[in-house]
Amino acid sequence: MAARRPDPAARAGRGRAARGGAADGRPAGGQAAGAAGAVAAGLPVAESPTAALIPVMTQICGAAGVVSDPRDLATYECDGLTSHRTAPGLVVLPQTAGQVAAVVRACAGAGVPFVARGSGTGLSGGALPRSDGVLIVTSRMRKILEIDPVSRRAIVEPGVTNLSVSKAVEPFGFFYAPDPSSQVICSVGGNVAENSGGAHCLKHGFTVHHVTGLEIVTPDGELVWLGDGTSAAPGYDLVGAFTGSEGTLGIATKIVVKLTPLPEAVTCLLAAFDSTSAGGTAVSSIIAAGIVPAAIEMMDALAIEAAEAAVQCNYPAGAGAVLIVELDGPAADVETDRAAVRELCEQAGAGEIRVADDPAERARIWAGRKSAFAAVGRISPAYIVQDGVVPRTALSRVLARISELSAGVDGVRVANVFHAGDGNLHPLVLFDDSIAGAGEAAEEVSGQILDLCIKAGGSITGEHGVGVDKSRYMTKMFGEDDLDTMQLLRCAFNPRNLCNPGKVFPTPRLCGEVPGVRRAPHPAAAAGEVDLF
Amino acid sequence: MTTGAEVAVALAGTGAVVGEAGPGDTVAGVVPACVAYPGTVDQAAGVMSAAAALGMTVVPRGSGRTISWGPPPARCDVVADMTRMDRILEHAAGDLVVRAEAGVTLGQLGEVLAAKGQRLALEGPAAATVGGVVATGAAGPLRLRYGTARDLLIGITVVRPDGRVAHSGGKVVKNVAGYDIGKLFAGSRGTLGLITEATFRLHPLAALTAYVTSDYDDAAAAAAAVATAAASPLQASAAEIDRPAPGAPVRVGVLLEGTASGVSERADRMTEVLGHGAQTSLLAPQWWAQRGEAAAGPVGGTLIRVTFWAAELRRVLDAIDAVGADAGVAPAVGGSAGAGVLQVSLDAGEDPDQVAVFVRALRAATGHGGAGDPAALARGSVVVLTAPAPVRASVDMWGPVPALALMRAVKRQFDPGNTMAPGRFAGGI
Numbered sequence: 001m002a003a004r005r006p007d008p009a010a011r012a013g014r015g016r017a018a019r020g021g022a023a024d025g026r027p028a029g030g031q032a033a034g035a036a037g038a039v040a041a042g043l044p045v046a047e048s049p050t051a052a053l054i055p056v057m058t059q060i061c062g063a064a065g066v067v068s069d070p071r072d073l074a075t076y077e078c079d080g081l082t083s084h085r086t087a088p089g090l091v092v093l094p095q096t097a098g099q100v101a102a103v104v105r106a107c108a109g110a111g112v113p114f115v116a117r118g119s120g121t122g123l124s125g126g127a128l129p130r131s132d133g134v135l136i137v138t139s140r141m142r143k144i145l146e147i148d149p150v151s152r153r154a155i156v157e158p159g160v161t162n163l164s165v166s167k168a169v170e171p172f173g174f175f176y177a178p179d180p181s182s183q184v185i186c187s188v189g190g191n192v193a194e195n196s197g198g199a200h201c202l203k204h205g206f207t208v209h210h211v212t213g214l215e216i217v218t219p220d221g222e223l224v225w226l227g228d229g230t231s232a233a234p235g236y237d238l239v240g241a242f243t244g245s246e247g248t249l250g251i252a253t254k255i256v257v258k259l260t261p262l263p264e265a266v267t268c269l270l271a272a273f274d275s276t277s278a279g280g281t282a283v284s285s286i287i288a289a290g291i292v293p294a295a296i297e298m299m300d301a302l303a304i305e306a307a308e309a310a311v312q313c314n315y316p317a318g319a320g321a322v323l324i325v326e327l328d329g330p331a332a333d334v335e336t337d338r339a340a341v342r343e344l345c346e347q348a349g350a351g352e353i354r355v356a357d358d359p360a361e362r363a364r365i366w367a368g369r370k371s372a373f374a375a376v377g378r379i380s381p382a383y384i385v386q387d388g389v390v391p392r393t394a395l396s397r398v399l400a401r402i403s404e405l406s407a408g409v410d411g412v413r414v415a416n417v418f419h420a421g422d423g424n425l426h427p428l429v430l431f432d433d434s435i436a437g438a439g440e441a442a443e444e445v446s447g448q449i450l451d452l453c454i455k456a457g458g459s460i461t462g463e464h465g466v467g468v469d470k471s472r473y474m475t476k477m478f479g480e481d482d483l484d485t486m487q488l489l490r491c492a493f494n495p496r497n498l499c500n501p502g503k504v505f506p507t508p509r510l511c512g513e514v515p516g517v518r519r520a521p522h523p524a525a526a527a528g529e530v531d532l533f
Numbered sequence: 534m535t536t537g538a539e540v541a542v543a544l545a546g547t548g549a550v551v552g553e554a555g556p557g558d559t560v561a562g563v564v565p566a567c568v569a570y571p572g573t574v575d576q577a578a579g580v581m582s583a584a585a586a587l588g589m590t591v592v593p594r595g596s597g598r599t600i601s602w603g604p605p606p607a608r609c610d611v612v613a614d615m616t617r618m619d620r621i622l623e624h625a626a627g628d629l630v631v632r633a634e635a636g637v638t639l640g641q642l643g644e645v646l647a648a649k650g651q652r653l654a655l656e657g658p659a660a661a662t663v664g665g666v667v668a669t670g671a672a673g674p675l676r677l678r679y680g681t682a683r684d685l686l687i688g689i690t691v692v693r694p695d696g697r698v699a700h701s702g703g704k705v706v707k708n709v710a711g712y713d714i715g716k717l718f719a720g721s722r723g724t725l726g727l728i729t730e731a732t733f734r735l736h737p738l739a740a741l742t743a744y745v746t747s748d749y750d751d752a753a754a755a756a757a758a759v760a761t762a763a764a765s766p767l768q769a770s771a772a773e774i775d776r777p778a779p780g781a782p783v784r785v786g787v788l789l790e791g792t793a794s795g796v797s798e799r800a801d802r803m804t805e806v807l808g809h810g811a812q813t814s815l816l817a818p819q820w821w822a823q824r825g826e827a828a829a830g831p832v833g834g835t836l837i838r839v840t841f842w843a844a845e846l847r848r849v850l851d852a853i854d855a856v857g858a859d860a861g862v863a864p865a866v867g868g869s870a871g872a873g874v875l876q877v878s879l880d881a882g883e884d885p886d887q888v889a890v891f892v893r894a895l896r897a898a899t900g901h902g903g904a905g906d907p908a909a910l911a912r913g914s915v916v917v918l919t920a921p922a923p924v925r926a927s928v929d930m931w932g933p934v935p936a937l938a939l940m941r942a943v944k945r946q947f948d949p950g951n952t953m954a955p956g957r958f959a960g961g962i
Contacts, residue, residue: 150760150844151873155910173764195709208713209684213910218939226936228911230840230873231680232670235934235959236725236943240683240716244709256910264766284627290650290737330768333795389705393627422707423628459708466710477710478700485691485699485947486712492942504711511946 049112050089050134057092057134060102065140067091076135079120079127080182084468088115088129095140097215097223097253104251104499105221107134113498116251118158118190121182123385124467126194126246126503136251138189144168145254152259153212153229158189158252162196165257174259177204180463181370192252195244197463199295199369200326202421204260206463208243213256216242219249219499229256241489246465247500249493263328266294267338268362271323271350272316276300276416279321280396282348283420286325287392289344291337295326296421300399302379303372303415303428310375313368316352323350323420324369326362372417373428380413380430382439384446387464388453392423401452402427405445411438412445424462425453451476466504474506484509537566540610543587544569547579550617558612560592561605561957562922565612568594572617574690574698574729581727582696584611590952591694593723595636595665598658599826602669602836602919603722604930607956613727615664621645622730623704630687630704632732635664651735654679656822658829664728670720673827674771674788677763677872679736683719688732691718691725694948698729706734717943723954724962725947739790742770745803746786746818747811752776752854755783756847756870758807762787763843763871765806767799772871775820778863779854785870786818824867825876826918834881835888835920839866841899841913843873852898853877860891873913885923892917892928901933911935934959 057066067073068090077085089112094100107114113133120127129135141157144165148154149172156165162183165176179198180186186196192214197206204210213229227239242249273279279298286293299307301320307313315322325341327334338355345353356362376383390398399416406414406429415428427449431442450460450473460466460473474483483505490497491511501508537553544551550570558568566589571577584591589610594600596616618634621642625631626649633642640659646652656673657666665671667689672681679685688702691714701714718728749755755774762785763772771788785807789799800813822828826838841849850866857864862883868875877895879888896902896915917930934940937960944951944962956962 148842148844149764151842152764153842173766195713197707197709201707205680205684206707206709208716209680215910223908224936224939225908225910226939228840228913228935229842230913231676232838232840232874232914233911233935234914234916234931235937236721236940237670237683237716237719238936238939238943240713240719241943243713243716245712254910261764261766261768287627287629290740292737330766330791330795330799332798333768333791336792336794389707391625391628391630391705393625419707423705424707457703458705459703459710461710462705462707463709470710474711477703481693481697482700483711485693485697485714486701488946489712489714489717489943492946493939 048089049110049132053090053106053110053112053134056106057090057103060099060106061092061094065093065095067093076117076120076129076137079117079122079125081123081125081467081469084125084128086129086131088135089131089133091135091137093137093140097217100136100251100253101217101221101223103134103136104217104219108220108496108498111498113501115500116189116193116247118187118193119161119185121186122190122194122465122467123387124461124465124469126465126467128468130501138187138251141253147172149174149259153256154259155254155256156188157254158187158192160188162186162188162191169259170262173262175262176257177210177260178207188255188257189252192243192255193245193247194465199297199419202296202419203292203294203328208240210258211239211243211255212258214239214242214252215254216250216252219494219496223253227256246467246504248490248503250499265331265334266326266328266362267334268356268365269325269338269341269345270315270354270365271325271345272319272352273321273323273348273350275320276399277396278349279323280420282323282345282350283395284393285344285348286341289340291340293325293341293421294328295324296419297324297369298322298418298420299369299372300416302413303376303417304368306375306379306415307368307372309378311367311371313364313371315368319351324365369417376415376428376430380432382431382433384429384442386425386427386429386446386449387461388425388450388458389462390423390425390453390456390458392421394456394458395420395423398425398452398456402449405448409441409445411435412442414445419462422462423458468503471504471506474504540587540589541567543583544580544611547571547576547583549576549580554612559601560609560612561601561603563605563609565592565609568612568614570614570617574692577613577618577727577729578692578696578698580611580613581692581694585695585950585952588950588952590955591727592954593664593668593727595662595668596638596658596660598661599665599669599671599919603957604925605956606954615662618729624649625704626651629735630706630732631735632688632704632730633663634730635728636662638662639666646735647738650738652738653685653733654736655682655685657827663731667719667728667731668721668723669826671826673822673825674773674869676869676874677772678770681719683716685733686715686719686731687734689715689718689728690730692727692729694726694950694953702732704732722958724944724958726953741793741796742788742790742815743796743800744786744788744814744817744821745800745807745811746784746814747807747809748782748784749809750782752783752850753847754809755785756850758785759846759870760843761806762803767803767806769871771869773821773868774870775824775867776850777865779857783850784818784820786821820867824865824878825869832878832919834883835879835924836918837877837892838916838918839875839877839895839899839913841873843871845913846870849875849899852895856891856894856898860887860894862887862891864891881921885921885927888920888924889927896932903933931959
């Protein structure tokens with residue numbers, strides 16, 4: 001949550017991050033060379049632990065793969081959650097799994113914490129760097145290594161963007177199903193860390209349902225395959241346990257993904273209602289009728305107003321809520337379901353209903369929904385994006401409580417955009433950051449919304465993750481024994497807690513025995529791929 | 534050494550029903566000291582604490598149908614039988630979610646869900662318990678479209694070996710708060726702790742289901758048909774094969790589910806895809822799901838699960854034939870070919886030494902014979918699920934397992950005393 005936008009600094013931060021990834025060949029090595037120069041000149045070097053790693057990192061990743069200039073480091077100070085910022089001690093941009101392993105080994109050897117980062121689009125600060133640590137950016141690892149259409153599998157590197165997988169497999173009649181809204185730029189490696197969903201996960205599932213094998217670098221620098229690419233690997237389901245662990249169990253360097261046959265037909269309905277509760281009735285009756293749409297999205301009046309101002313999406317005038325229902329699948333089934341959904345929406349009191357079958361018309365319907373987050377900037381100077389989940393049947397009740405909450409706080413309004421099909425709310429808490437105390441009031445409302453979600457039997461996060469942002473809420477959702485048990489898994493993979501420390505859990509657990517240093521030379525070093533020291 | 538009677542007294546103090554172990558309670562030939570039947574999570578926690586205090590080993594049990602699958606436990610003092618925990622705690626029909634105690638049976642659950650037009654898309658015998666289905670990871674034909682227990686499980690309650698009760702996930706489908714401990718327990722075969730409750734995502738019952746079937750003399754043609762069906766936009770829910778004996782025709786069956794008009798239309802089109810005089814029926818063919826881990830009948834002989842990337846189907850079928858001929862055994866094969874999971878069964882009358890030869894040769898022929906190079910993607914496995922005692926003695930049932938060192942580390946963290954079903958899992962865990 002708490003992605004406060006529009007915030008000029010935040011926007012600049014994001015822009016720099018994107019450019020840095022593309023043009024990082026240029027000044028990156030400068031500082032490394034400078035440090036080496038200082039050493040050569042016999043000048044005293046008051047070295048921080050990360051500065052001490054510059055020579056070895058330069059050996060592993062090349063001068064162009066190491067960023068140490070403070071101005072360049074600032075590019076990486078936050079991910080999509082711009083309210084938390086820390087410039088990393090050092091940034092490396094490895095290009096191979098062997099390099100990632102060597103980097104991690106160097107960090108582990110020096111006792112320096114490290115954090116992995118994909119495209120930096122995460123919304124919970126999961127890739128927030130450590131000033132005393134190394135940020136390992138996977139954006140240069142963007143090869144699609146294998147496409148096997150008969151097995152319906154592809155193997156990709158972690159920096160490959162989500163949408164580019166679907167584009168690459170489209171000629172074979174497939175797509176990669178998880179589709180987070182940031183799919184144009186977000187990376188598959190980041191999706192694995194966060195177990196990303198998207199609007200269409202209602203029917204198609206999350207990242208964890210579409211990943212069957214992971215080559216990872218363990219927190220002590222070993223390269224290991226989890227799973228075997230089939231859906232029934234022997235032993236514990238470490239692929240499932242790793243997916244969604246927010247970068248705290250290791251770094252994925254190769255990912256085996258399932259490919260899904262492209263649906264024969266896709267259709268989209270937009271229905272306008274007087275209120276979100278009438279829209280909610282339509283959602284309930286669609287589910288009760290045994291229909292599983294690909295997506296069911298809802299926006300309330302304030303969100304519609306914002307989208308209208310931003311992209312002139314031309315949604316039905318005066319609507320208190322719009323519902324977008326997308327159906328996909330075999331043509332005949334989609335046709336039957338479309339007629340049923342239309343009727344159920346009418347019964348629930350829908351005014352205008354629009355139907356779109358071709359991609360251009362569908363894109364017009366989705367335009368308003370997709371622009372909604374950014375669009376609230378048109379109607380509010382600042383805002384917080386919240387991510388909470390309630391059981392679908394509790395939607396109307398919880399929305400009513402949210403509206404009571406915000407009505408009681410001066411200067412705070414809440415616009416609602418949500419994945420109605422799975423009860424995943426994205427309340428946008430709007431406030432004016434030029435008014436003293438408004439930000440705090442908005443934070444308060446935002447936190448109370450999470451309390452409502454927990455009380456209703458839901459979750460503090462449906463897709464953005466816990467990261468640094470929500471670790472303090474974990475104790476509200478889970479008991480001490482629950483969290484302690486989760487950390488047993490962390491201790492099995494990451495006993496020294498050097499791998500993305502400070503994320504997910506409010507307090508780290510001590511892991512007891514810590515395995516000693518590795519005995520055999522690293523495979524990449526043994527193979528001559530990298531020279532460690 | 535604590536006696537069985539002493540264990541029983543200690544466990545009875547927890548409120549759980551405790552009985553003496555009879556001949557029906559052996560676990561792969563190992564006789565436990567007693568059987569505890571907890572009726573609540575608190576009692577289950579009490580049983581685990583008491584067992585831990587006495588240094589006793591525990592093997593969890595559901596319906597018991599597959600309790601003897603896999604290697605025998607190194608020791609088994611207490612069987613924790615979950616069948617008294619048989620309450621469906623919450624069926625939130627509007628949310629397509631059900632929360633059930635571990636001892637609830639698939640049959641019992643299916644009836645309650647069907648009354649609301651819903652189902653749990655996991656197959657198994659009616660007597661199988663949800664806890665058992667999660668713990669074994671067993672699945673049937675629907676795995677092609679819906680996956681296995683790990684894909685449908687959204688929340689879990691477990692008792693750790695030290696008696697502490699832990700939850701993960703919840704009762705909403707979309708939830709990324711915290712680690713997903715349910716994934717670790719799915720398929721863990723009782724080696725990490727005791728599953729007491731599970732929450733699942735449900736699906737609506739389809740208005741119509743149809744089976745399109747065809748027989749192929751040639752394994753290559755059958756494999757091509759399966760591949761086309763599984764990749765087709767006609768949305769197959771299952772793509773199964775069955776070959777009752779080496780050289781016999783390969784039967785192919787595709788399950789279609791959906792709206793009445795949609796399924797009729799797709800069945801016609803799938804008939805064309807399969808060719809070879811394919812037929813459509815509203816009833817499953819007799820051979821459907823009869824050989825797999827989710828089959829209803831008992832397994833007398835050796836059952837082997839072979840997994841592979843689906844493109845390898847023809848080579849796998851050929852290898853089974855060739856290796857069977859070399860070893861002088863007659864393997865029958867069937868299962869979810871479209872999902873890359875087959876079950877090979879060998880009659881109980883086969884020579885145990887030759888069965889062991891067959892398993893080793895099949896691993897070698899499919900590239901899973903080595904020690905398992907951690908740097909290479911294995912792309913499949915050959916696991917002996919169950920076998921007569923003489924076969925077990927001469928074969929490594931699990932075979933090579935990727936990431937075994939990490940699995941051992943997980944086991945050490947969850948079960949530092951190694952008291953949960955020791956020795957039953959991959960790599961001797």
